[in-house]
Amino acid sequence: MQTEEEILKIKKVKNTAVRTVVLRHLLNQEKAQSLKDIENALAYTDRSSIFRTLKTFEENKIIHSIEDGSGMTKYAVCAEGCNCDPKDLHYHFYCSNCNKTFCLFDLPVPKLELPKNFKLQQANMVVKGLCDNCNK
Amino acid sequence: MQTEEEILKIKKVKNTAVRTVVLRHLLNQEKAQSLKDIENALAYTDRSSIFRTLKTFEENKIIHSIEDGSGMTKYAVCAEGCNCDPKDLHYHFYCSNCNKTFCLFDLPVPKLELPKNFKLQQANMVVKGLCDNCNK
């Protein structure tokens, strides 16, 4: 597991206090986090600073964003080696009970045969239901 | 192709002026429509009336909604026989150039093997890229 500092260095993003704590928080969570989640966890950091940090991280392929249909964009640290390319596709699972979003890295996404002349850039595949903890 | 009146009758939704024009508009488009799209097309119909109409349609399985990551929920008429069940899954294609959303009925969605004890309820699978018209 890389440290925050290593990741920022590798991705050529300047290290700052806000960036370090935001990235650390994301690394410590096993679920994708919304801006609000992060804001609540980091009580003394401004929302817009976190927002801009997330944009920076996304541009530099440190994290990827997920639209899970909950109304809030969520963010998760890319797996090592992820380029956020169509090749790196994975499903997400959104639990409609606890509102958590999981990255399903183990569930393979089949090759997408798009209609003629359509060009794939990225994908956002969200499966909804109940997670193991809520399905009792 | 069924008429608006037939669809409403089959789905046991009372026919009104707003419902007829909204459904007609959706039937006439080959792309999924946002609330704003519909509002713009139907200049003299109130947004909240359209909104409530869409909710009614969705509850009664006349249309399904799509979160395509554009920030606006889009709506499309269900294919005949669609129950909006996990079984009726299909991919959506969102063109990042023209912002249109297509239903890819012909692209099969594989059986989803979720982690142990996860329960599938529905899915929202959006592929982004360039549509045939914009990929030139």
Place this chain on the structure above:
DNA sequence: CTTTTAGTGCAACTCGATTGCAAAGATTAT
């Protein structure tokens, strides 16, 4: 015809996302 229920239009409001701006901090040039 009267009563009740459902649908509509308007305005206001919610809330996540985003931006303008000035202060603080870091970097580069002198």
Place this chain on the structure above:
DNA sequence: ATAATCTTTGCAATCGAGTTGCACTAAAAG
């Protein structure tokens, strides 16, 4: 080291999609 420049941060304000309260109208039931 100091001044000039660029970047990051915090605060407040704004935006826009979605949603709701409420009064009015239309439709259905009695």
